[in-house]
Amino acid sequence: MKTVLITGATSGIGRATAIELAKHNFKLILCGRREDRLAELQLELEHRTKVHTLNFDVRKKKAVQESIDSLPKEFAEIDILINNAGNAHGLDPIQNGDLEDWDAMVDINIKGLLYVSHAVIPKMVERRNGHIINIGSTAAKEVYPNGNVYCATKHAVDAINQGMRMDLNQYGIRVGGIHPGMVETEFSQVRFKGDAERASNVYKGFEPLKPEDIADIIRFVITRPYHVNIADLMVMSTAQASSTIVNRIL
Ligand code: NDP
Ligand code: 8X3
Numbered sequence: 001m002k003t004v005l006i007t008g009a010t011s012g013i014g015r016a017t018a019i020e021l022a023k024h025n026f027k028l029i030l031c032g033r034r035e036d037r038l039a040e041l042q043l044e045l046e047h048r049t050k051v052h053t054l055n056f057d058v059r060k061k062k063a064v065q066e067s068i069d070s071l072p073k074e075f076a077e078i079d080i081l082i083n084n085a086g087n088a089h090g091l092d093p094i095q096n097g098d099l100e101d102w103d104a105m106v107d108i109n110i111k112g113l114l115y116v117s118h119a120v121i122p123k124m125v126e127r128r129n130g131h132i133i134n135i136g137s138t139a140a141k142e143v144y145p146n147g148n149v150y151c152a153t154k155h156a157v158d159a160i161n162q163g164m165r166m167d168l169n170q171y172g173i174r175v176g177g178i179h180p181g182m183v184e185t186e187f188s189q190v191r192f193k194g195d196a197e198r199a200s201n202v203y204k205g206f207e208p209l210k211p212e213d214i215a216d217i218i219r220f221v222i223t224r225p226y227h228v229n230i231a232d233l234m235v236m237s238t239a240q241a242s243s244t245i246v247n248r249i250l
Contacts, residue, residue, distance in 0.1 A: 001025055001026065001027050001049075001050075002026050002027065002079040002080060002222075003026070003027040003028075003029065003075055003077060003078050003079050003080070004021055004026045004027070004028055004029065004078075004079065004080040004081075004082060004222070005029040005031065005054075005078045005080070005081050005082065005116075005120065006018055006021075006028065006029070006030055006031065006082045006084060007031045007032070007058060007082065007083055007084050007085035007112075007113075007116055008031070008032060008084040008085030008086065009028075009030035009031055009032050009038065009041065009084075010030075010032035010033070010034045010037035010038060010041070011032075011034075011037070011185060011186045012183070012185025012186055012187060012211045013084055013135065013180070013183060013185060013211045013214045013215065014030075014032070014082070014084040014085070015037075015041060015211065016210075016211035016212045016214065016215035017082060017084070017211075017214070017215040017218050017219075018030055018041060018045060019041075019044075019045065019212075019215065020212070020215035020216060020218070020219050021049075021215075021218075021219060022045040022048040022049045022051075023048065024219055024223070025049065026049065026080075027049060027050045027051075027052075027074075027075065028045065028049060028050070028051045028052070029051075029052050029053075029054060029071065029075055029078065030042065030051060030052070030053050030054070031053070031054045031055075031056065031058075031067070031085070031116075032055070032085070033055065033056070033057050035053075035055045038053040038055055039053065041053075050074070050075075052071065052072065052075045054067040054068075054070075054071075055067075057112075058085050058108055058111075058112025058113070058115060058116055059107045059108055059111065059112050059115075060115075061111075061115045061118075064112075064115040064116055064118075064119050065115075065118075065119045067119075068116075068119035068120060069119075076123075077123065077127070078120050078123065078124070078130070079129070079130060079131065080130070080131045080132075080133070080222050081116070081117065081120045081124075081130070081131070081132045081133070082133045082135070082218065083113045083116060083117060083132065083133065083134045083135060083157075084133075084135040085108065085112060085113070085116075086108055086109040086112070086113070086135065086153075086157075087104075087105070087108065087109070087187060087190040087191065088105065088147075088150040088187065088190070088191040089101035089102075089104045089105050089150075089190065089191060089193075090191065090193075091146045091147065091150075091191060091192070092146055093145075093146055093148075094148045094149075097148065097149060101149070102149045105149050105150055105153045106149070106153060109150075109153035109154065109156070109157065110153050110156045110157070110160075113134065113157060113160065114160065117132065117160075117164070120132075121168070121173075124168070124171070124173050125168070125171045125173070128171050128172050128173075129172060129173070130168075130171075130173040130174070131173070131174040131175075131176075131222055132164060132168075132173065132174070132175045132176075133176055133177075133178060133218060133221060133222070134157050134160065134161040134164070134175070134176070134177045134178070135157070135177075135178055135179075135180070136154050136157045136158050136161065136177045136178065136179040137154040137157075137179055137180060137181075138179055138180065138181045138234060138236060138240075138242070138243050139151040139154040139155075139243065140154035140155055140157055140158040140177070140179050141155075141158065141179060141234065142242060142243045143155075143243075144243035144244050145244070147243070150191075157177070158177060158179075161175060161176070161177035161232070162177075165229075165231060174226070174229040175229070175231070176221060176229055176230045176231045176232060176233065177231070177232050177233070178214065178217060178218065178221065178233050178235070179232070179233065179234040179235070180209060180214050180234075180235050180236070181209060181234075181235065181236030181237055181240045181243075182202065182203065182208045182209060182236070182237060182240055182246070183208060183209040183210065183211055183213070183214060184203045184208045184209070184210060184211075185211050188200075188202045188203070204248065204250065205248030205249050205250040206237065206239035206240070206246055206247060206248045206249065207237060207238070207239060208237050208239075208240075209235065209236070209237050213235070214235070217233065217235060221233070
């Protein structure tokens with residue numbers, strides 16, 4: 001039974017992935033800051049599989065390392081790392097950007113992903129086996145107006161994904177990026193700081209991706225034979241052609 005660590009498992013894509021993988025015989029390490037949600041999800045899934053939760057903020061490098069070090073023996077060998085935790089904070093033209101938002105995005109989406117990877121990779125290297133999935137975005141491939149810093153952090157994830165694949169190649173570790181377009185999760189609620197109407201308008205007039213769609217793809221990617229590495233995958237709603245072109249019927 002393979003062990004998967006999912007960051008950002010308390011909501012959206014990470015949560016849907018946990019639910020999907022629980023049905024497919026994976027042991028789960030679920031991570032996030034909201035402890036109540038982790039406990040709830042553990043309760044929901046542990047009749048299907050073994051579940052361990054880790055409650056840490058990816059920005060806190062000491063907490064990240066200590067959490068990974070604290071894993072009990074039966075969860076300590078991580079086969080698959082899903083670097084999913086992340087969010088957009090704000091959607092403002094660069095001249096009006098909020099420094100707190102910029103710090104949050106750089107610290108979570110880039111540095112947090114690196115801290116978790118740094119804590120997990122050494123044992124994969126030792127075992128010469130492992131799979132890392134980095135959740136980027138269409139924003140990793142394309143910049144859109146007012147997306148400036150969020151897009152920059154996701155472009156960084158794309159670069160880190162490629163770099164990881166090169167550096168870990170000699171150890172037989174699979175590394176791949178998955179880049180979703182618009183998925184209806186709590187993403188826009190976080191981006192717009194709880195403004196529910198503005199958040200729901202993002203997905204109005206078309207059928208966006210659901211977190212379950214991405215979970216299904218992640219399950220597919222990690223269940224390919226070991227010699228097959230899906231290195232880079234972009235997925236959008238049929239109604240979406242690019243970051244800014246969405247066929248809305250209003
Ligand atoms: P959600 O807001 O629903 O989920 C975000 C998850 O990240 C939560 O579980 C949250 O957990 C976790 N997280 C955020 N900040 C931290 C932190 N500081 N420390 C630890 N965990 C953190 O959004 P999505 O599911 O949509 O987003 C998941 C990933 O997918 C992100 O990387 C996002 O950029 C990417 N993505 C999303 C798209 C979309 O349209 N929704 C499209 C393309 C990519 P908690 O708050 O409990 O810590
Ligand atoms: C999330 C998709 O278009 O809101 O990365 O940036 S988008």
